[in-house]
Amino acid sequence: MLKIQPTSTYPPEKGCYLRGNDYSPVAVVVLMNAPYGAMPPEVQTIPKEIENLVKVAIETGAALSGTLQTENIGIEKIVCNIVANPNIRYLVVCGDEVEGHNTGTAIKALIQNGVDARRTIIGSQAKTPYLFNIPLEAISRFREQLTLIDLIGQIDPEVIMKGVWSCYQETPTPFKEFMLYDPGAYSDYAISSSLTLKVKHPEEVEDWEIDEILKGIEEPQEPPAEKLKKIGDEHMKEKRATLTITKRLLKVTEELSQIARLCIEEIEGLEMPPEDEVKKEAVVPVPEKVIPAIKPAALVKEEPEIEEELYFANQLRGFNGVLAAFQALDGDICHDGCSLPAAVIKAQKRLKRLKEDIGNSSLSEETKQRLEGRANEFIERFESLPQDKSQPCQKTVGNCTIGAGCFASGALKLLDLITQPAQPSDH
Amino acid sequence: MSIYFRNQLRGCNVVLATLQAFSEDICRKCIGLSGARTKVIKGLKKLRMDLDESSIPEDDKKEIRVHIDSYGKIANTIEVEEECECQKTTNNCKIGPGCLALGALEIMNEITQPAFKAEEKEVIKVAKLLCEKCGAEEEVPVVH
Numbered sequence: 001m002l003k004i005q006p007t008s009t010y011p012p013e014k015g016c017y018l019r020g021n022d023y024s025p026v027a028v029v030v031l032m033n034a035p036y037g038a039m040p041p042e043v044q045t046i047p048k049e050i051e052n053l054v055k056v057a058i059e060t061g062a063a064l065s066g067t068l069q070t071e072n073i074g075i076e077k078i079v080c081n082i083v084a085n086p087n088i089r090y091l092v093v094c095g096d097e098v099e100g101h102n103t104g105t106a107i108k109a110l111i112q113n114g115v116d117a118r119r120t121i122i123g124s125q126a127k128t129p130y131l132f133n134i135p136l137e138a139i140s141r142f143r144e145q146l147t148l149i150d151l152i153g154q155i156d157p158e159v160i161m162k163g164v165w166s167c168y169q170e171t172p173t174p175f176k177e178f179m180l181y182d183p184g185a186y187s188d189y190a191i192s193s194s195l196t197l198k199v200k201h202p203e204e205v206e207d208w209e210i211d212e213i214l215k216g217i218e219e220p221q222e223p224p225a226e227k228l229k230k231i232g233d234e235h236m237k238e239k240r241a242t243l244t245i246t247k248r249l250l251k252v253t254e255e256l257s258q259i260a261r262l263c264i265e266e267i268e269g270l271e272m273p274p275e276d277e278v279k280k281e282a283v284v285p286v287p288e289k290v291i292p293a294i295k296p297a298a299l300v301k302e303e304p305e306i307e308e309e310l311y312f313a314n315q316l317r318g319f320n321g322v323l324a325a326f327q328a329l330d331g332d333i334c335h336d337g338c339s340l341p342a343a344v345i346k347a348q349k350r351l352k353r354l355k356e357d358i359g360n361s362s363l364s365e366e367t368k369q370r371l372e373g374r375a376n377e378f379i380e381r382f383e384s385l386p387q388d389k390s391q392p393c394q395k396t397v398g399n400c401t402i403g404a405g406c407f408a409s410g411a412l413k414l415l416d417l418i419t420q421p422a423q424p425s426d427h
Numbered sequence: 428m429s430i431y432f433r434n435q436l437r438g439c440n441v442v443l444a445t446l447q448a449f450s451e452d453i454c455r456k457c458i459g460l461s462g463a464r465t466k467v468i469k470g471l472k473k474l475r476m477d478l479d480e481s482s483i484p485e486d487d488k489k490e491i492r493v494h495i496d497s498y499g500k501i502a503n504t505i506e507v508e509e510e511c512e513c514q515k516t517t518n519n520c521k522i523g524p525g526c527l528a529l530g531a532l533e534i535m536n537e538i539t540q541p542a543f544k545a546e547e548k549e550v551i552k553v554a555k556l557l558c559e560k561c562g563a564e565e566e567v568p569v570v571h
Contacts, residue, residue: 322445403537
């Protein structure tokens with residue numbers, strides 16, 4: 001049975017995976033339906049059952065076994081790592097589907113359908129299944145090289161073990177609807193590729209942007225073998241010269257960093273200007289009829305520990321946003337309408353009630369004073385907004401043409417987003 | 428049709444003001460605010476593209492362009508920390524499952540009229556159907 005040495009850089013992409021036997025025909029992807037990527041490094045942990053599946057797969061004999069969360073960068077890394085090792089002929093995808101990402105269906109669709117001209121996985125249910133950072137050659141090889149063993153939803157280690165084991169049997173072995181055996185390495189060279197990261201945040205890409213992005217992604221033309229050899233020879237000749245230059249550059253860098261250090265020390269020794277002068281905001285040209293977005297007073301940065309206090313802090317947080325929206329609307333046609341005053345009065349009532357609740361709460365006097373102070377500041381700002389509900393509706397007079405909706409009421413809805421903690425009981 | 432662009436800008440003004448307010452809070456280091464800001468910037472970019480392609484008078488276009496550029500600048504001044512994380516995950520944001528920054532974006536959904544693009548597409552569709560019926564290759568009429 002033919003086996004091939006993987007590329008020298010194998011596996012080219014770092015990630016959350018374990019490396020096992022390079023000559024094994026199977027790689028395992030465990031879908032990770034957990035908020036791993038967003039957690040700070042010190043608390044970053046993979047759920048035990050997922051970690052166990054990854055370990056079980058590698059211990060059973062997989063070449064690579066790791067977790068997958070995102071339908072774009074995550075899949076791109078897997079493609080790069082797999083095409084760098086032609087011995088891998090099966091991809092077992094298991095674990096619960098990643099909520100929101102639908103990564104399992106995305107990788108399945110990639111193997112079944114590939115990508116379209118816009119580098120979007122065909123038939124994927126994922127939101128942003130874009131593969132902008134890897135060569136099309138790698139994608140096409142990935143699809144040719146692999147057979148998918150679809151175990152999406154499966155979290156039983158026994159089943160995963162059986163699947164992995166079946167893949168490296170010498171004779172066809174039944175596993176679910178498959179007949180699995182090790183067919184040997186894929187009959188072509190390994191592809192060494194890594195993520196270009198031309199699109200670092202594919203999750204932010206909008207559909208209408210894709211064509212523009214594609215213009216910036218040019219597939220590198222593969223140089224012929226002779227040309228490659230020539231480049232290689234020249235590269236070897238130049239290697240020594242490059243080394244000398246690099247050493248010199250390193251020395252220059254060290255000297256520059258010393259100078260920078262001296263500058264910092266000198267600047268730190270100088271008297272700092274008053275904070276007001278430092279924090280001067282950049283002046284933004286304001287278009288006609290438009291009020292610039294007003295910067296409200298800063299809120300607390302530290303989160304309160306006591307639930308009762310947290311309730312009030314969260315509510316005030318919402319009012320801060322509503323106020324900013326109302327102030328922006330006050331510079332618009334809403335100033336002369338009836339909806340903004342109505343919304344202002346409503347918000348004002350709620351805020352006054354909140355202030356009363358703060359007063360009646362069991363919080364310390366100091367905390368009460370602080371929270372009430374902030375509430376008072378907001379009340380003052382509300383009072384400067386229009387209160388006259390007798391003004392004509394701007395829709396009726398034909399000025400407001402946005403449809404049935406209303407910006408002022410929409411802004412008020414921000415308060416409804418705050419659902420925790422529950423309102424403390426009356427004292 | 429310039430009403431479409433003006434309405435979008437009106438909504439954008441409110442959203443920007445709200446996002447700026449939230450940037451003074453824990454949202455400053457939140458991926459939610461960062462994403463919302465990106466959405467607004469992209470939305471403005473798309474609005475500019477649509478404006479360029481639209482058939483509204485050049486003077487109106489110029490005026491609207493100034494507004495779009497100005498909002499773009501305001502959007503870029505919304506302060507968001509370089510390394511952002513979801514503040515719910517880091518246990519700083521305890522307002523519940525809702526997200527204030529994304530909620531601010533919802534204000535744009537209050538605008539339902541006029542459906543500029545949809546109308547234009549519909550006319551093009553009808554025009555193509557007509558051409559298919561008569562078999563003639565005629566240019567798609569410009570929508571005013």
